[in-house]
Amino acid sequence: MIRIAQDLTSSSWAPVPQSYSHKRNADETLLTSWQRTGPDRFLIKAGWPGDHSFYTTGADGTDPLLFSETVRQCLPVLSHAAYDVPLGHHLLWETYDYSLAESPSAPRDITLHIDCTDISRRGTRAGAATAHIRALHGDSLIGTATTRFTIQTPAVYRRLRGEYADVAHALERRLPLPAPLPEQEAGRERPYDVVLSPTDIPGRHQLRVDTGHPVLFDHPVDHVPGILLLDAARQAAHAASRVRPVHPIGMTTRFFRYVEFDAPCWIETAVDPAHPDRLLVTAWQNDKECFTASVALAATQATPAANAPHTGRGAA
Missing domain, CATH: 3.10.129.10 (Hotdog Thioesterase)
Structure with missing residues (x-):
């Protein structure tokens, strides 16, 4: 008991x-x-x-x-x-x-x-x-x-993670930090806090993982923290909205697998087919789905009701 x-x-x-x-x-x-x-x-x-x-x-x-x-x-x-x-x-x-x-x-x-x-x-x-x-x-x-x-337990975690459980080794293999999305698009005030990088594909960003960020990486870890993925969903939803700034008033999220440091992670945004008034943000790495978030948005200032979230493409 x-x-x-x-x-x-x-x-x-x-x-x-x-x-x-x-x-x-x-x-x-x-x-x-x-x-x-x-x-x-x-x-x-x-x-x-x-x-x-x-x-x-x-x-x-x-x-x-x-x-x-x-x-x-x-x-x-x-x-x-x-x-x-x-x-x-x-x-x-x-x-x-x-x-x-x-x-x-x-x-x-x-x-x-x-x-x-x-x-x-x-x-x-x-x-x-x-x-x-x-x-x-x-x-x-x-x-x-x-x-x-x-x-x-630590023993089970090491067995599941294998070589990825070694924090120092995981950090050594991290990718170079890509350029940030303009902070206004991400809904941030400083480039330092932007966790997305632009790509040539509408509705798609690369996850920007700055392991030196003092809040998101308060201590060394061997994979991308869940709170960073939540911020990526918020920033992606902000970037996809016609009206800015917006406020994510709700999320329904699922974590499927670890997001590692040694391969690009793609953040894709589309209208949620199950909830057309929401955005669906999905994280992919090595062609595998890692994380999803269905995001409900509200404008932080008065905006026409007809304005709705948009993206250039559906989820892959």
């Missing part, structure tokens, strides 16, 4: 150790404290920065990438604090869906209400779980998310 780290009758909050968020830089740790409210129910408090070099924290509403990074940090924190997962284990995203509520500005203090379901266990340790998350500022809903993730 899983060990319960806190007394269920206790209303006290336990601090979140920085190491539990899998962030080396303390300034990038967003979660502050947590408590258990049931066998698989939790509250986690987060503090969002008033200003940040990478995340948008101004008057345009909740930054979807800041929201997603907050959700992502909940997964290792709960794994280590509540489900007996030792440090050094690997967490892998399978699915991640989110929806943001309308928000005139991004708040600073967030409380995340989390229910974990479909938990598989290896002994006392969790091996996989689905997390259902509601993020609130006071009584105001900021957004919701549902994500499925799995947990692998």
